[in-house]
Amino acid sequence: MAPKIKDVAKKAGVSVTTVSRVLNGEKYVKDELKLKVKHAIDELGYAPSHIARSLVRKKTDLIGVIVPDLTSSFYSTILSSIEETASLNDYNLLVCNIIEDIDKELKYLNVFKQMRVDGIIIMHEKLSDEIRSLLNKLEVPVIFSSVKPIDQKFISLIIDDYQAAYDATNYLIELGHERIAFIGGDMRDITSGQNRYVGYRNALTNNHVKIIYDYIKFGDYKMQKGYDLMKEILACEPRPTAVFAVSDDMAVGAMNCVHDHQLKVPDDISIIGFDGSQLTELVRPRLTSMEQPIHEMGKLTVETLIQLIEDQEGSPEEDLILGHKLVVRDSCKVNKKEA
Amino acid sequence: MAPKIKDVAKKAGVSVTTVSRVLNGEKYVKDELKLKVKHAIDELGYAPSHIARSLVRKKTDLIGVIVPDLTSSFYSTILSSIEETASLNDYNLLVCNIIEDIDKELKYLNVFKQMRVDGIIIMHEKLSDEIRSLLNKLEVPVIFSSVKPIDQKFISLIIDDYQAAYDATNYLIELGHERIAFIGGDMRDITSGQNRYVGYRNALTNNHVKIIYDYIKFGDYKMQKGYDLMKEILACEPRPTAVFAVSDDMAVGAMNCVHDHQLKVPDDISIIGFDGSQLTELVRPRLTSMEQPIHEMGKLTVETLIQLIEDQEGSPEEDLILGHKLVVRDSCKVNKKEA
């Protein structure tokens, strides 16, 4: 149905090779023929089949992306940046949204394999054994963005989660807080679970602030969980004066919980988030957060992956650690010491 | 490098045809051979090339999706639903995020064409002439989700935007409000711009509520715009007692503006949003909103498109109108009449 290269060749009175040549912008074609071919293409509304081209070139210009949750503000923003950069480099995205669904992830990884994607971006770190082994057998570059799964040969783009969590906690301590609660992630996650937790703990310890285990909770990075855990925290006697949540979503959940208990942020309780998602500016009070360079992270993820794909010189062989940054907004305040 | 069907055939001691047959689950293969082939596949870690298969079958199982803004809560949610449904039906998504970028849209549409996607989902209605003509020449099904561009032969999945806006406005009127501001969309958009505006106006007119043009603003559905427009609205004398914003994002922007002016929602001003995105539950006070069935809309969009692709009997030939629903939360209250 759709016109093929042969049709164009016939119409222009040249060989398919010549058509292919003008399509691929090669030099050795007389201007006159080039024009003829272009006319034929326009008249026929011809678009070369990327499928056929991929088959012979053994390159699909496709990048497979595995996102844990499209509806999270962090992931949708980083995906947006990934998409932008990919498009700029003439790569296309095959997107898979896995919601803690191992089977779906496995299925998609196989789809990626069958689709012969040129590279894969993964944004979570709870890799099942099956996934790991599949990944290791894959012949295409894989890159992790915002996470670093343990025991993997692949490159990660991350911030120093330990230090970022340390700095966030330290900020609360500097504000004079001594009862600081922690709403953590999933301890099966090294990057966003363990590292951030250890950062929190070490900041307390190094500053001789007492660790109170009732103040320490673990969740799943989602708003609802932040809300629920905050409820537990508010039940503690005495109440903490500050909370560090390891995702903005959980921080907002915590803020809402505080609000629903007729307490005020930051007057009664200071809250600091983590990620630097859009949420920070969207809530009131605006959320102070330890920010990841989300946009840059997405961009660099794709650029690095493309380097790997195209095997350019100087493709990095090690993780890229980006800088984190504390952005102070309105959700934390100085703790007035009790008399 | 990667094993091909020929390798499997050799290893199993059968012909490629037989391998192809077991791959495609055909019946007429002796169980014994079937087993042999399966073993060979496992041993080799063989995954059939979807590329090659697409070429001969003239079907890619690919759906191209054009989203206006991945970071918006509405679109990321509907995309999530689209992705889920597509995956369930063994289709894969090629995602394009166009941020009011006509060139990018055109480029992607051409990519879709070259990729030979089986169908296309579009979620905005500002179609340039060039886009329109390209769309019309395309030989694959196209479907619009949540919008209905004027003068298009393609099917749309929408709610009755006029009636939904009418009902939203009416709700405010029933609460006793008489000075009701409107934060609208882009009037170049029929569905979400004009229809919602006319719904608002007619609700006022039919209830003999005076239309005050200073209260009527138009924007772009984004939070920041809601904030800015609300600022203008707050400058009016007298101030309105209620505001209808045609997206939750703008409604939240408006709420934040009210907050930043030391006023209270809903005590000083009632605000109702539109869409039913996650934001509604995320802000305080929680946002009352005229909701679209986002999840269902995404699901039905894909299911309908697949019907069209597979040309099943009973594929709809007309728009599908889904139901809207007012969900009352905490951002609107009864207007106490002035003495």
Add this chain to the structure above:
DNA sequence: CTGAAAGCGCTAACAC
């Protein structure tokens, strides 16, 4: 039930 062979639409040697 099974296999040989033609071709899907394109690119890339290789000749001319």
Add this chain to the structure above:
DNA sequence: GTGTTAGCGCTTTCAG
């Protein structure tokens, strides 16, 4: 500069 031709890895007649 330009054309011929052999595949890319698969499915699908068509024989057997």
